[in-house]
Every structure is written in structure tokens, then in C-alpha cells.
Amino acid sequence: MNLQSVPLEYYLTLSAILFVIGAVGVLTRRNAIIIFMSIELMLNAVNLTLVAFSQFFGDPGGQIFVFFVMAVAAAEAAVGLAIVLALFRNKQTVYVDEVNIMKW
Amino acid sequence: MLDLAYLIPLFPLIGFLITGFFGKKLKSEALIGGIASAAVGLSFAVAATLFFTLTGLPADARSHTTYIFSWLAAGNFNVDVAYQVDQLSIVYALIVTGIGTLIHIYSMGYMHGDKSYPRFFAYLNLFIFMMLNLVLANNFLLTFLGWEGVGLCSYLLIGFWYDRKFEGVNIRFTGDAANKAFIANRIGDFGVLIAMFLIYKTFGTLEYNAVNTAAAVAPPDAGIMTAIALLLFLGSTGKSAQLPLAVWLPDAMAGPTPVSALIHAATMVTAGIFLVARNATLFALAPDAMTVVAVVGVTTALVAATIGIVQNDIKKVLAYSTVSQLGFMFAALGVGAFTAAVFHVMTHAFFKALLFLGSGSVIHGMHEEQDIQKMGGLKKYMPVTHRTFLIGTIAISGIPPLAGFFSKDEILWMTFEHGGHGPMWIILAIAAFCTAFYMFRLYYLTFGGKERFDHHRLHPHESPVTMTLPLNVLAFLSVVGGFLGVPYALGFFASDHPNLLENWLGPIFSQANGILGRGEHHSIHAIEYVLMAASIAIATAGILLASKLYKEESEKPAELARKFKGAYNLLLHKYRIDEIYQALVVSFIYQFSERFLWKVFDVKIVDGLINGAAKTTQSAGESLRRIQSGVTQNYALLMIAGIVVILTWLAVG
Amino acid sequence: MLQDFLNSAPIPLLSALATLVMLLDAMKRDGARIVFGFSVFSLTAAMAAAIYTMFLPDKTTAFNNMITCGGYGAYFDIVFCLGGVLTLLAARPFLLASNTEHGEFYSLILFSICGMFLIAHSNNLLTLFIGIEVMSVSFYILSGYLRTSRFSIEASLKYFLLGAFITGFLVYGMALIYGSAGALGYNEIYQAVQGETGARFPMILLLGMGLLIIGLSFKSAIFPFHQWAPDVYQGAPTIVTAFMSTAGKAAAFSAFIPILAVLTPESSSPVAAKIGMLLAVLSAATMLVGNISAVVQKNIKRMLAYSSVAHAGYMMMGLAAGSVRGASGIVFYVTAYMFMQIGAFILISALERGSEERYQNLEDYAGLAKKHPVMAALMSVFMLSLTGIPPFAGFFGKYYLFTAAIESGYTWLTIIAVISSVISVYFYIGLIVAMYFRESDVQEQDSRPGLAGISLVISAAGVIILGVIPQFIDKIAKSLF
DSSP states (O other), rough: OOGGSSHHHHHHHHHHHHHHHHHHHHHOOOBBBHHHHHHHHHHHHHHHHHHHHHHHHTOOHHHHHHHHHHHHHHHHHHHHHHHHHHHHHSSSSBGGGGGSSSSO | OOGGGGGGHHHHHHHHHHHHHHHHHHHOHHHHHHHHHHHHHHHHHHHHHHHHHTSSSGGGGGGGEEEEEEEETTTTEEEEEEEESHHHHHHHHHHHHHHHHHHHHHHHHTTTTOOTTHHHHHHHHHHHHHHHHHHBBHHHHHHHHHHHHHHHHHHHHHHTTSSEEEEEETTTEEHHHHHHHHHHHHHHHHHHHHHHHHHHHHSHHHHHHHHHHHHHHHHOHHHHHHHHHHHHHHHHHHHOTTTSSSSHHHHHHSOOHHHHHIIIIIIIGHHHHHHEEEEEHHHHHHHHHHHHHHHHHHHHHHHHHHHTTTTBBHHHHHHHHHHHHHHHHHHHHHOOHHHHHHHHHHHHHHHHHHHHHHHHHHHHHHTSBGGGGGOOOOTTHHHHHHOOOHHHHHHTTTTTHHHHHHHHHHHHHEEEEHHHHHHHHHHHHHHHHHHHHHHHHHHHHHHSOOOOOOOOTOOOOOHHHOOOOOOHHHHHHHGGGGGGOOGGGGGGGSSSSHHHHHHHHHHHHHHHHHHHHHOOOOOOOOHHHHHHHHHHHHHHHHHHHHHHHHHHHTTTTHHHHHHHHHHHHHHHHHHHHHHIIIIIIIHHOOOIIIIIIIIIIIIIHHHHHHHHHHHHHHHHHHHHHTTTTSSSHHHHHHHHHHHHHHHHHHHOO | HHHHHTTHOOOOOHHHHHHHHHHHHHHSOOOOOHHHHHHHHHHHHHHHHHHHHTOOOTOOOTTTTTEOOOOHHHHHHHHHHHHHHHHHHHHHHHHHHHHHOOEEEEEEEHHHHHHHHHHBBBHHHHHHHHHHHHHHHHHHHTOSSSOOOOOOHHHHHHHHHHHHHHHHHHHHHHHHHHHHHSSSSHHHHHHHHHHHSSOOOOHHHHHHHHHHHHHHHHTTTTTTTTTTTHHHHHHHHHHHHHHHIIIIIIHHHHHHHHHHHOOOOOOSHHHHHHHHHHHHHHHHHHHHHHHHHHHTTOOOHHHHHHHHHHHHHHHHHEEEEEEEEHHHOOOOHHHHHHHHHHHHHHHHHHHHTSSSTTTOOOGGGGTHHHHHHHHHHHHHHHHHHTOOOOOOOOOHHHHHHHHHHHHHHHHHHHHHHHHHHHHHHHHHHHHHHHHHHOOOOOOOOOOOOOOHHHHHHHHHHHHHHHHHHHHHHHHHHHHHH
């Protein structure tokens, strides 16, 4: 089956669904690492949109953007895991709802 | 010559910089006070020189603007730091610097030995600088700078003795009183700010002359004019302590007494009158707003005067009296008698500064005692203070030929002629009666009668010459100041233009008077003589009532009661007559003013409004902080909600 | 190619120097003092380069239209560098006092400024994205810099999770704009949006714009995306908060202005009106929520954090106005805000002297005028300026923005802004009252701000100079558009 034959809307809908799944994951999971995985899912959903548009326009810009999103996601992952590690050392927990000494 | 106007605010600024930054190093009190006083004195000299230069010019050339530098320039919008010397601003500048100088000199004696002596003079000089910016500015923005500046200085000076206890509603320390003043003022400032935006939007400029001329030539929509005038007036009610924002002034008495005299009686509180007078044309084009001004002025005059009757703190009596007199001035503005208002600003500055400084001298001599029930008989201890205070009291009561008579009488007459021939005049007349009454009550309780203080603890003494000298000068001015505005009806002894001040200020208000359809000359009415006689009679009645109740009140009864029981009963009987009298008239006013006006109106309603606004904000803050739960995912949830709402609105709406 | 490097001099220069700083730190143990000196030098050099490029002709671009050069971007470069220098000078005594001075602190500040440079210069969504991420990732680390402090680490975690979360939306927005306009470059987007046919999918474009505005709103702490700010600003090391809350906010607004100009070219179009209304509503809600929440705060950093939320709301008025006056008003405000806010936070950091307990609560400031008269006076200047009282910088900042909003017909927004400024008097002046009119029974030894003193004096001077001759900066700001 030719890739061209799949309409743009399908890609967009799929990526929107993936994005929403990721967002719901962020809202519902307590574990900081799983929250971060959900965020990665959201970013990858966006990547799908970018690639789909890129393919649709025949313009490479979108695909290049995807590379950068992936690179940035990797950087964020490194920093994020370091932060979670420091948090665990400090408070012996990775559950975000237990991290609320600052409020109001 | 007139370009030297910039010198007027410059000297106090220099004084402020010296006393503010090197005050601690100068060490010598005389030097610090001397520098500060000299700075203001030099300003006065310059202002006087400019005044005489102006008098040498033809009447229509007596307005000169000195550009210092361009302050804001944005496209066609341009605001300069520029000082406008004209008939109105020079009168104000003379009052501010003249009385300012006297009060600086007075303060050298009054503040002697205070640990923050340099700070006090630095604030005082800064205040004079800001006040001069306010009155000399040629545009709204520079006036607003001064307006905010004097508010700040007032705030700093009210709280000068920030750790002293101070009695008041919801107030325990002087710092709280300062806060109250600041908040009330900010509500007013908010009005001025919006008015400035509206003026700029309507006229495209913020220069007084341009705005007023543009308004006179092509009056914009009446609704806009009313809004602008009312917003400006809102600012005035804050600064000049009119209802409903009057509450702060009596509490502002927490500050040192010279401050009360300078800022809270003679100068800053009259800034509201200045703002209205400066924009007389704008107000003349908004008749509805004029009515509001008049009604607020009259109401304030009466309410404050009646409250003044029951106060026992010497400074609070004077404070309510100031509020009441400011009400007179606004009443005059409201009926279009701009000259009369400025005239009363001037005479009031003389005698009220005198009274406050006199009270300061009393407080000084009595070692910080302010309760008049614990004074009495000070006549023989403080002869100079007594004599000058009496002059001030007579002047404010409105007995001719002292200053207060002329200005108050002009206001009464103008409200009669232009304010509906009756109701306003009657209310103001009652207020004038109360004024005479409570001022003489104050006078008798303080200086007359028996000595009610503890002789072992207190040794009243006359104040030093630095304090009595200003008292004498102000007493002199309070006596003769009124001759600047002799009414036309009494003009038979000065052939041509007996009302010098009206001639002087005439060109400033000619536009406004033209709009209001006021003629240049007064015809002499027989009715004016009648009213004049009535106002003298009213004042005399107030004085007589006060002397009947207070002159001898505390002397004999307690002393004789022990020695002669029979005679005591007789005296008691005499007192019963007084009691009936009191029950019928005074007590009613007492009760009404204490129970309702003071305890309910002032405390509950007006204070309540201001405290209520603060409480509402507080509780809104308390509930808003609940959504800040500290849990990250709740934040994310609010974000998602926001995103959904925004996107839906963008997509659908 | 060489011309491109010269025209965009601050960016490659600072990137190279920042990398060098990092390497220097890695190679020289215990060389923090040298790293500090070199960092300050780097920022000064970048600032000089920015001033040099300031005078390039309009609309100069570099690297295939990826970035703009000179003018607008260069002005912001100067502001960022200034903020960086002020922060660095105050950071050293702060870090020494808490015994946590490491070279990477300085290089992280430099990297975040590199990101800001890219943001201000971006002429392509890709550049904008990279700039935002470089800045944000540096900020995540900086806010958790005191990694043994539970406050600092909590701030870092919250900032990171929420920041990464919103990055998803931001990129989604960019993807949708790309999908509608068919290109990532601002020039192409501008043409596509303006063209006769308009964008290919107007609805997708609208949603993309919405998401982009949301993403940038998060970075500038606009309601309802502001909730991270109080927690992060409170928990992060004070000196980092000083930098984040000023330069970070300035960077977000430096992205806002050009992208909105590109996306809503005709201010009369229905789309522009809709976006304008959205921004106005966000602005109004932000200043009310910020100021009202600040009223009840007891912790001074938290209070200033809420106040910084409110100030973002004021700045957004300029965006809602959508005019040159609005944009130049923002530029002025950003500059003024840089001085007053950074000054206030640096002052707190100087008083803290490395402890997370000292001078945290408002009551700790009671009687400060007696203990540290100069500090109290400086703090009063900053507070009065934040309140918006003339003749300080904050007054004119507000003044320009308010006039801009009125000129664009948002009178109601101005009224809300004035009301919320009146509310803000309560807590700003409350601090002054505490410092001057309340007594404290705590005795303490003399605190010497050291290098931070220089920052404080510069900030106070800036606040006053901008208040006395505002039209100087205003003229420059107008010339940028």
C-alpha cells in the first residue's frame, strides 16, 4: 500500500489521540518517571503530526524539526532523570503528590 | 525674570539633598534646621520677586511658562517638565513657601532634641519641593508627580514617630494612621489617573492651558466632561479629606504638630481645591459635577463641624475644623465662586497654621498632653501662645475685621446668590455657628478657667522664641489677610476695586465665569448687608454659647460644693437651667453628632467601606490561594482546563 | 557566511564563550574564581557585540533567514546580558555564603542567555523552539541547583514536569502552524497568512496560534499557566529566581512580539481581533489573580513571585493592544522590570547570606531600616517602582502600556489594570511599612553585600534614571519597530 494513499486526516487524528493519551497520563499517574514517559508520548505524537505535514507538503522542514524535537527530548530526559534522582535522595519518594511543601 | 521660576522648587530640593544625605554628619541642629529653613526662605524670596514682576505686567500677560526639559515624548504626545507662573500658581507658591518658611523655623524649636531631627527636615523640604511641583506644573502629569510626592511625604511624616501609640479606630500605632492616610489617598489618586487618561484621549494633550482652552472653544460631549470632572474631584476628595474619604485627616494628627500645620491644614490638603480651580473651565462645562462638588462640600462642612464639638483632643478638634473649612471651600467651588475658594484657602492657611502651631506650643509646654479636659488656665503661663491663639480663634469664627470673616462671608454670600438662595446657605450658616462654638470651647477649656492639670507633674511654660516668632507673624497675617478681598458691598471706603484678590485672579477664571454666565461686577444688594449681619450674628451667638457653657464651668462647683452646701445647691440650680438648655439644644447636637455622625457615620459607614474593600481583597486572596494546592498535577489540570477553554473559544466563538 | 557570523555576532560569540567556560570549569578544579571572572567577561563581550550589531540596517537576517540580526534582537541581547551581569555579580557572594560555588553555575547562566538570544533573534519556529528549550533546560537545572535543599529540588521538579508538559503543547502549536502555512520561517508564514488565499487550513492555523500563545504564556507565567511560578520562584535559590523572573520573562515576551506580528498581520481582521481579545482577557485575569494572591502571602519571595505574575499581566496589555505603542511599551517595561525586580531579589539574596531561613518572611523585614538603612532605602525604591509611583521606572512602564491599551480601545482593560495596581499598593507598601515603622527585637551583625552591592546600586540607578528620563529608552524602543 502506498503511503500517499493514507489521507492526511488519519495521521492527524492518530497523533491527536496519542497526544491526548499522553496528556491524560500526565494528569493521572503519580510516579514522576511515568509522568515523564507520558510527556515523551505527547512529544512523539507531535512528531507524527510534523512528519505527516512534511510528507503532505513535500517539504523537509518538518522532518528536520522532528530531529530537533528528539534531540531536545533526549536532553530533557537526561536532566529530568537527574532531578528525579536528586529528589529521591532527598525525600525517598518519586510520587509527585508527596512533593508539596510549597503551596498557597 | 519669570524664567527664574525653576529656582522656586530647586532650593527645597537642594535643601532636601543636603539634609537628607549629610544630615547625620552635620551634627548641629541649628545648622540643619537653618539650611532647611533658608532653602524654603529663598524660594519664598524668589516667589515674591516673581509676584512683583507679575504685578508690573498687564493683566493678560501674567502667565509665563518656563520649560526645563522634555520629559516624555511619544509621537504627538509630549509632556515637559515646565513651570507655569501665573496669578493662581504664584498665590499658591507664596502660601506654600511663606507658611512653609515659618513652620520650618517653628520646627527648629519644636523638634529640638528629637533623635531623627535631620530626617524630619529632609522630609519637610522634600514635601515643599513636591508641593511646589504640584502647583507650578503646567501639565497634569507633573502635577500628578507632585500629588503623589506630597502624599508620600505626608505618609512618611504622619508615621514619623512610628512607634508611638495612637488612639483611633482600628489604629494602635502612628504607623497605622499613616497607612490609613495612604490608602484613602490612593483611592483618590486612582480617580486622577483615570481622569488624566480621559483628558488625554479627549484633548490629545495634558497641558492645562491647552486642555482648558480646547474645552472652552469646542466643548466635547457633556458625559465625558462630567466624567472627567467627577474623577478629578474624586482625587480632590482624597487629598482634601472630603466625604467620603475624609476619615484619614483626623488620624493624620498622629504626626508631629508642625506637620499637621503645614501639610494637614495649610497646604497639601488644599491641593484638591487647587486642582479644581486650575481646571475651572472643565468644571464649568460639567454642571452636574459642580452640583456634586457643592453638595459634598456643604455636607462635609456641616458633618465635620458638628463632630468637632465633641472632641477632646486639641489637635482632633482642629483636624475636624480643617475638614469642615475645606468643605466651605468646595462649596464655594461648587457654586462657581472660584475666587472665594482660593481666598479662603489663603486666609485659612494663615489662621489654621496659627492655630495648629499654637496647639503645638501648648502640647510642647504641657509635655505632650493633648487632652483639653486636662488643661485650663494656661493663659498666664503662655501669654504669647494665648494671645495669638485667641486671634486665630476669632479669625476662624468669622468676626470682622479679621481674615476669616471676609473669606467665609464671601463664600456664604456666593452660595446664597448662586446656590439656590437658601438651603446651602442655611447649612453653611449652621456649620459656621458650630465652628464659632467649638473653637471657643477649645479656647476656654485650654486657656481659660481653672487649671485642671497636676501641678506636681506638669510645669507649663512658654515656648522658645523660634516657636513664638512664627506665631506672631501668622497672627498678624490672620488679622490683616482679609483685606485682600474686601467685598464690593463694603467697597465704599476703597473706591475702585476693593476686592484685590478677585481682580488678581479674575483672568484665570474669566473663561469659566464666561461659561457660567457670571458678570464681572457685583451690584450692591441690600440683602448682602443683611446676610453679612446675619453671619456676624451667627458667629457671635456661637461664641456666646461657648462662653456661657465653658468659660466658668469647671471653676466653682467642685470647690464650693465642699465648703458651702447651700450655695452649692443654688449654683446647682443655675446649672439645671444650663442642663435644660443643654438637653434641648446642645445635647441633641451632641448626641446626634456623637451617636450618629461620629460613631455610626464616620466609624461604621465610612471606615467600614474602606475596611470592607480591604477585607474583600483579603478574602479573595485567601480563596485564590486554595487553588494553589502545591501538587504539580493540579497545576497541570488547571492548565489543561485553560487550554480547553481557550481553544474552544478560538474554534467556536 | 562570515558576514552572517558578524551580523549575528552576540549569538555565536556567547555560545563559544559559554562552552569555553564549561570546559574551563571541567579542566581547572577549584577554579571557580577564574570561571566567574571569565563569565563576567564573556557577558560583557557579548554585550559589546550586541551594541555593535544594534546599528545594522532593518530586517537584516542571517543563516538563510533563520535569525534576524540587529535592532530588536540586539536590544534584548543587551537587556539579557545586563541581567546576567547583575545576577553574576550578586551570585558569587551568595554562592560563597552557602558554600556551593561551582563553576557550572556560571556556565548554566551563560547557556540560558544563549537560549534567550536565540529566542529574541528567532525568525523561524525551529530557532524559537531551540532557543526556548536551551533556556528552559538551563533553568530546570538552575532552580534545583541547591540539590540538598528540599525547597530547591521541589522547585526544580515542578518546573521541569510542567515545563516539559507545556513544551508538548508548544511544539504541537508549531506543528499545526507549519501544517497550515506549509513552512517554518516567519517570512513564509507571514506571506501565507497574508496571501489572498490565506492559510490552507484556517482552523488548524487558529488552533496552532492558540497553542503557541499558551506555550509562551506558560513561560511568562500568565494565568491560568502561572501556577508553577510561585512555587518555583520561592524554592529556587534566590539569585536564580532573580534571573529567571526577569530575563526569563523578558525572553518570553521577546518571542511574543514578533510571532504575533507575523500571525496577525492586519490588526483589523477578525482573527486579529479575536486574538487581541484573548490576550486582553488573559492579561486582565493575570493581573487580578497575581495581585490578589500576593496580598495574602507571608513569604517575601512568594509575594514577589505573585507580583511578577501580575507584572506579566501588565506586559500582556501591550500585546493585546497590538500596536507599535504597545510593543515599545513592552520593551520599556521589560527594561524597567529588569532593574526593579532583579534589584529586589538580589537584595533578598544579600540579606539571606546563604541561609534558607533568614529574611524569608515579611515579618523578618520589620525594623530593617534601623539595622540596614541603606538596604531598606534601596528596597523602598524597588517597591515604589514596582507599585508604579513616579518618578520611578515602574510608573512610566505602566504609563506607556496603559496608554497603548487605551489607544487600541481597551479602556476596560486599563481600568482593571489600575484597580489591580491599587491592590498591589497593599503589599508593596506593606513591606516598606514593615521596614520603617515596625520594631524588631532580633539583633544581628552587619551584613555586607560585597559584589552584590554593585548590582544593587546599578539596579537602583537604573530604576531612577529610567524614571527621570524615560523618553531616552522609549525612543530607542520605538526605533525597534
